[in-house]
Amino acid sequence: MARTEDGSAGWRDWGPYVAERAWGTVREDYSADGDAWEFFPHDHARSRAYRWNEDGMAAFSDLKQTWCLGLSLWNGRDAILKERMFGLAGPQGNHGEDVKEYWWYLDGTPTHAWNTWRYHYPQAEYPYADLIATNAARGRLEPEYELVDTGVFDDGRYWVVGVDYAKDSPHDLLMRITIENAGPEPATLHVLPTLWFRNTWSWGYEVEKPSLRLDGERIVGAGPSGALALRGEGAPEALFCDNETNTARLFGATAGESPAYPKDGINDHVVDGAATVNPEHTGTKAALHYTVELGPGESRVIRVRLTGTEATPAALGEQELGPGFDAVVEQRATEADAFYSGLPNAPTDPDEARVLRQAFAGLLWSKQYFHFNVDKWLDGDPGGPPPPPGRGGVRNGQWRHFDADDVILMPDPWEYPWFAAWDLAFHCVTLAHIDPAFAKAQLILLLREWYMHPNGQLPAYEWNFSDVNPPTHAWAAIQVFLIDGGTDFGFLARILHKLLINYTWWTNSKDKDEDDLFEGGFMGLDNIAPLNRSTLPPEVGTLEQADSTGWMASYALDLLEIALRLARRDDVYEDVAVKFGEQFLRIAGSANSSGMWDDADAYFYDVLHLTDGREVPLKVRSLVGLVPVVASLAYDEPGVRTIPEFRQVLNQYLVKHPELGASFHRRRIGDEQVYLLAMVSPERLTRILKQVFDTEGLLSDHGIRGVSAYHREHPFTVEVDGVEASVDYEPAESTSPLFGGNSNWRGPVWFPLNALLIAALQHYESHGETGVRIEDPLGSGNALTPGEAADDLSRRLISLFLPGPDGRRPADARYPLLSADPRWKDNIFFYEYFDGDTGQGLGASHQTGWTAMVAHLILTRRR
Incomplete structure (x- = not known):
């Protein structure tokens, strides 16, 4: 080659x-x-x-x-x-x-x-x-x-x-x-x-x-x-x-x-x-x-x-x-x-090899030339008619600096022929297995001055650059760094310097009450909530979000991990590590002691703070409440032995704030200490995961659903500003007009949060014997470690694309022509999301952006 x-x-x-x-x-x-x-x-x-x-x-x-x-x-x-x-x-x-x-x-x-x-x-x-x-x-x-x-x-x-x-x-x-x-x-x-x-x-x-x-x-x-x-x-x-x-x-x-x-x-x-x-x-x-x-x-x-x-x-x-x-x-x-x-760990099974090959192919074909100068777009070209008045008020009027002229990985070449910030992070993680240089360049690209807003916000997507996508950039940078061999510290430093600006934007703009509980709007999950979280009128109240808060806790841990890796080579990053260690502990402490955590339900919920003083938890068992599980980081004693200030200051901070100690765990494995920073304690994790691995709850045959099947019989309803809003379990296409109705997070299986949950469970596993055991599925008597449960989730997701006992791939099983005809059946579609009951592919049919993560799962799972 x-x-x-x-x-x-x-x-x-x-x-x-x-x-x-x-x-x-x-x-x-x-x-x-x-x-x-x-x-x-x-x-x-x-x-x-x-x-x-x-x-x-x-x-x-x-x-x-x-x-x-x-x-x-x-x-x-x-x-x-x-x-x-x-x-x-x-x-x-x-x-x-x-x-x-x-x-x-x-x-x-x-x-x-x-x-x-x-x-x-x-x-x-x-x-x-x-x-x-x-x-x-x-x-x-x-x-x-x-x-x-x-x-x-x-x-x-x-x-x-x-x-x-x-x-x-x-x-x-x-x-x-x-x-x-x-x-x-x-x-x-x-x-x-x-x-x-x-x-x-x-x-x-x-x-x-x-x-x-x-x-x-x-x-x-x-x-x-x-x-x-x-x-x-x-x-x-x-x-x-x-x-x-x-x-x-x-x-x-x-x-x-x-x-x-x-x-x-x-x-x-x-x-x-x-x-x-x-x-x-x-x-x-x-x-x-x-x-x-x-x-x-x-x-x-x-x-x-x-x-x-x-x-x-x-x-x-x-x-x-x-x-x-x-x-x-x-x-x-x-x-x-x-x-x-x-490729390392390449599958020998021909069906898995076919899935891997076509997932990468779709990802590579989704590279597209993206050209968009917002300044020229708003003002019009010299050779064209003047744009209509008020054009900047329709969309993107505050992004005049934006000037894209690049090849970028797109989510889908037809339905989404434009980049999306958090989608791109998942694309890069998968692409790093075959082209780490391009993956790193893509992550850096969105942080450049012609993309990132001067205030530090990353552009979400062209329909509204000001919308808020989950902050997955740092997580992706770490994964790409490790897949590439874990030696390109210059790349990590470039990423960290720009993400410090972005993190500051988040804390300045999405923590309205400055209590380390965050808002953010739809956060990429479209219609998962009973109401549009991006358009809540301020005269009604404020919505503090479990997912936004969980994302910020995870973001702090990702920046902490980057700083720790850099501090082992350059002690100038040591106090950056301290900063984000303390930041994480404050966010985790606030989330665990606020109304977000419902101890009776053993779940995290969004909380609506109405202007009349009432607090209304939005008790929907969904991926929103699982994002806090993602916020976890395990590291060992050798990893911080050469960073004495970080160890000393973090210990002092915990002495002064013992109430935050529930998110910091020590365990000795052999001769070494292993540490776990986790927003969800092992005890709470065990309780949450009972719902996650319940086939009548969030667990399907092909991964974790967006909303628990519990809501099939128990819809959640809330009245906000005189309007009744509700969420039930919708395993397939959306019946809600929220966000245009072209995607549904109210029951189907989506790859991105599943992949992050798998990574989080692997973090808990690397902490050693945390005492967490997961009955998978609930009621089976089959007790798994977090890592074994992560392996099972990977298997379920991969099975969407593999022929089942009847020879049909679940994602294409609806149509015999697609799933059984010799000219069709080995040509694989990578759908946007999948029916929470059957696994049938739904939404965009060429979403070899984050759905291509099936290739990442195949290459990284334990055999």
């Missing part, structure tokens, strides 16, 4: 950095009311130039996305080319936005010398109108109407389209397209590998317009990143237009003169035979048009090659698209096999 994985210059210059959706995003929304879905709908995408970034299918680009190479298809029946994945906008779906396509990321390596993608495209007319109308007619109590429900895949009438990318050198990209007719009859498919330049020239800045032109059998281009040449085997028809808005179609004649050959010119020419492609064979968007006719079960391979300046086609000679092409592709595939089989 030396040629592709050695980190040498240039290998990461080209990659799958193109989103599956750029329409309907905040960046493209220039409306007065912030309705991004309506301002730039799917119907505009084929005809309207994007301002900030591009989208496409199986698409590659350079790091700054000056150009893109992707795939377009037409089955001869659709009204439009298939250039991007279709899905419902947020208001169109009965459970929010939802992509309505079936594609998979099957493989990839960190430098993108090898990437594999697969798509199933109906041979019948794609049912755009049916999907929109039928979902609109369904309510929140009904399931989503999916593409497979329409019958377009019946009798195998679809195309299997595979794309393999392989690099022979950093700027020499081989694209192998494989087409298979899965249907019972002969069929025709139009295949159009397409190269285009991102439109940077239409916005009123002094930017030279790039160009593409036909030069013999090749499409050649000159753009910001240098010369390009695209060649396809055989004799495809070369089609050219411009990546510019068709103003005549979208806005009418009054919008100004439309380009002669606009962005949708190739679409209109192929579908309708219109004279909308440039006969001079020049433009900024070009396609190689193949017409493929195949009988039942037949397949064909199309070879395409894109080369940069230093890998000119002339130098390639006969090897350009001949035997040398196939040799490179096969070599890269073989190298990828060796790379993954050589």
Whole structure:
């Protein structure tokens, strides 16, 4: 793997950095009311130039996305080319936005010398109108109407389209397209590998317009990143237009003169035979048009090659698209096999190996070019109309410093084609197993001055940078540091210096009463509470949150651990360790002595402090009350022996404040002392975990639920400001309109909190014999140590993706086509969350952001 994985210059210059959706995003929304879905709908995408970034299918680009190479298809029946994945906008779906396509990321390596993608495209007319109308007619109590429900895949009438990318050198990209007719009859498919330049020239800045032109059998281009040449085997028809808005179609004649050959010119020419492609064979968007006719079960391979300046086609000679092409592709595939089989603790079971490989593949394919200058977005471009008044009041008006122009790991390339702060932390932990350098760079990126607010807040996500995500950055930094070998102390120091600022922002802005009990709003858990925790009017009261307080206790411990590791090498960090040791003890002491802890229920709850003086605990048994369990840190005597000030001052502090000693535990193992700092004492942990590992409570066959099944029969209801709000157990899609209804924390299984709970149980295990024993499951008589219980949770989560006794993967068991058909069943979806009763995958279907943590669990579990 030396040629592709050695980190040498240039290998990461080209990659799958193109989103599956750029329409309907905040960046493209220039409306007065912030309705991004309506301002730039799917119907505009084929005809309207994007301002900030591009989208496409199986698409590659350079790091700054000056150009893109992707795939377009037409089955001869659709009204439009298939250039991007279709899905419902947020208001169109009965459970929010939802992509309505079936594609998979099957493989990839960190430098993108090898990437594999697969798509199933109906041979019948794609049912755009049916999907929109039928979902609109369904309510929140009904399931989503999916593409497979329409019958377009019946009798195998679809195309299997595979794309393999392989690099022979950093700027020499081989694209192998494989087409298979899965249907019972002969069929025709139009295949159009397409190269285009991102439109940077239409916005009123002094930017030279790039160009593409036909030069013999090749499409050649000159753009910001240098010369390009695209060649396809055989004799495809070369089609050219411009990546510019068709103003005549979208806005009418009054919008100004439309380009002669606009962005949708190739679409209109192929579908309708219109004279909308440039006969001079020049433009900024070009396609190689193949017409493929195949009988039942037949397949064909199309070879395409894109080369940069230093890998000119002339130098390639006969090897350009001949035997040398196939040799490179096969070599890269073989190298990828060796790379993954050589990972430490790599699984030998072929089903687990497949899950691992595809989880990493999705994570790598979710790298996307993210471009967003909020200052320019708020004020408008010189070449465009002025933005509507009050634009900064709609969203992100206080983030003018924000200026992103980077490749970032996204949660999902269609539903969430933008970064989210706490999602990114989990992405990096998993990615560190195969690309620790990139994982570290991503964690540092969000702390840079063009992301972090001057007040210290980290941007949450583009819909509202000011929202509050859980502070998981420090935890992720420690995990990445350890996975990378535990030697990059410079990385830890860079992280710590910036997170000190962020921690201060938290204490200044989310501890209203300065009592070490924290607020924060929804905290990433969307609708888990009976009310929207982000919009509680101040005249009603204040909500002190068990999860926010638990997160801050955990944050203090994470910063303490970083400081301790650095202090062993540089005593300047010793007093930083002292600070966060004391900070943790104060937060833990406040939480345990306040109304958050309900001793009768043995659980932590949010507490609503009303302005009339009443205190109302929100008694919902949910992940909110489990976050305090996450706040734990074990360390041993050798780990602090060289840090005498930390040991001395912390002991003195506990002497002065003996009431805080319940969160500090000593235990001798052999000749050494082992210490445990934990917000939840071993005694309380034992009581809480009885509910966690109860199958009638939080434990499901596939992990810990968001809300206890106890609330199936015992809903919680509270009246706030004259309005009654409630929470019951909802194992699948949400019936609540909170947060758009496109995610549900009221019963399903989610990976992030499960992964953190597993890590916390491992901390308790490393403290030795704490006396904690967990009956797993409750009533079984099976008493486990915390570490053994963590192993069991890992097993349950991993089982979501493994064939069960019936051969079906629980996450895909709803549809026999997906879970049993030979062409489908080994292509794995990584869903956003999972039914709390059945394990069926729900929400976004390509959430190989934090759901990719299944790979982390496979590699780190005890065998």
